[in-house]
Amino acid sequence: MTLIHMAPGRSAPVLGPTPNQVESLACYLSRGGYRSDVGPAELLARAEAVDLRGHGGAGFPTAVKLRAVRDGVGTPVVVANGEEGEPGSVKDRWLLRARPHLVLDGLIRAARITGADRAYVYLSDAAAERGVRAALAERDPGLPVYVVRTEPAYVAGEESAVVRCIDGGPALPKAKPPRVFEHGVGGAPTLVSNVETLARLALLALPVPSAGGSGAGGSALLTLSGTAGAAVLTERQFGVTLRQLAVIQGTFDPSAVLMGGLFGGLLPPDALDLPLDRTRLAEGGTGLGCGAIRFLAPDECPVSVAADAVDYLSVESSRQCGVCVSGTRALRDTLVALADGRCDADGVVKLARWAQGLPGRGACGLLDAAARLAGTLLAGFPHLVEAQRRSPCPVCAATPPDAGRRLRVPVPVPATDTSRPSRSTPACVG
Structure with missing residues (x-):
């Protein structure tokens, strides 16, 4: 079970005032959603002023991405990326389930900024798909918005995999260049933006101060x-x-x-x-x-967790890059040997060498993540590594690698919001 925690007296613009409920169109409109007061140029300036960055992983400046797509050759395409491949993350699926109008508002505004003529919502979660389709049925977005559902996978949310899937291929990363902002969906310049990032773009269009407008980037x-x-x-x-x-x-x-x-x-x-x-x-x-x-926890072993996480990444490898297949397998096997007390000094040296030499050699970030797990384990826990090299760890023995199952977090399930505006009572909280 995953709880939703609101900080007392603190702003939570993306969670909103009722995060345990599905936000209806009536509620979203009552909170200032879909307003047309702020034009594309002003919204782009606001995104730059608050240094809005991507919330999908890389943290790239959103205004820079928007401009690059807007200034590309051809009519742009915009994509809301809700495919959440990280096993320990639930925010994107919750957002599409609970506040789909907020994401769609941001997607439409991104289309206006870039001049896109169509948009996509890309996801793998069935409940999120139902939420988005219901929201689209409630209100005409003003441009074609297509919902594309893929199978969940760690690499399926990588931006070139997103484009490849939308174009009818497998959800697997492609070699770069070109980047998708240059040559994306159907060859058009394409913005692939995380759904939380788009939600924050929509919040920046709200009046300031408001329920979210002033804190969207912070x-x-x-x-x-x-x-x-x-x-x-x-x-x-x-x-x-x-x-x-x-x-x-x-x-x-x-x-x-x-x-x-x-x-x-x-x-x-x-x-x-x-x-x-x-x-x-x-x-x-x-x-x-x-x-x-x-x-x-104090009784958990970082070696065991590292071995399990790299085991998960090894299973999730798309098998497109030979170096990724062999690299993740070698990292996993050596970490498992370390957890079992079977890793000699040469094995630790190899882990250090792989941690330095493997990043950047795959088509996506999966191999980089595996290498960083090994490298940070060696750098942050040298005494533990040396101790486990010499003798087996009982904690590791009790928690062998299981393709990352212990790392998975369930998505909070919001209740349906049936509130409607009336003259006698407010439509929604907040």
Whole structure:
């Protein structure tokens, strides 16, 4: 079960005032949604002014992406990317289930900024698909919006895989260049944007101050998980520390932190005072990624978690790149040997070499994530690695790799919102 946690007295513009309910069109309109007061040029300027960045993983400046697609050759296409491949993240599926109008509003505004003549919502979750289709049936978006559903996979949300699937092919990454902003869906310049990013773009169009307009760029949806407490979906302002987030999730003395889904690697306990800040996290050798953070309990072993995470990545490899297949397999087998107390000094040397040499050699970020997991384990937990090289770990023996099943987090299920506006009562809270 995943709980939704609202910070008392703090703004949560994307979660909204009623995150446990599906937001109806009536509610969204009553909160200022779909208003036409703000034109494309002004909205683009607002996105740049607040330094709105992508919330799917890379954190690229949204205004830069919008301009690149707008200025490309041909009529652009825009895509809301809701395929959530990270096993520890639930925010995108929740957002499409609970607040589909907010995402569609942002998608339509992105189309206006870029001059796109059609849009797509790309996802793999059946409940999210139903929510989006119901929202489209409630209100004409003003341009063709197509819903494309794929099978869930770690690599299916990579932007070139998104384009490839929409064009009728498999949801697998392609070699670059060209990038999708140059040559995407049907050969057109294409914006592929995470659904949370588009939600925040829509919030920037609200009156300021408003329920979200002034804080759209200053917070992030986070999926917090760990064995010491229930998983939590929350929205927090940048600047909160990892230690404070651990307390919210219920892990009071973490032995390690698995950051940014699987892409941010493992952090030792002395990193818990790092703030949720993109620059500070990068300086600490990690990143926010998709906002999924797992806190390891005091009795959990980082070696076991690293082995399980890389096992998951090995299973999820698209098998297109030989270096990815062989690299993830070698990393997994060596980490499993380390967990079993069978890894010699040469194995540790190989892990270090692979952690340095493998990133950037695959068509997508999967191999990079596996290499970073190994590298951050060696860098952050050297004494633990040396101890486990010499003797088996009972915790690792009790929790062998299982293709990342322990890392998966269930999506909160919002209740249907049946409220309607009337003259005597307000339509919605907030």
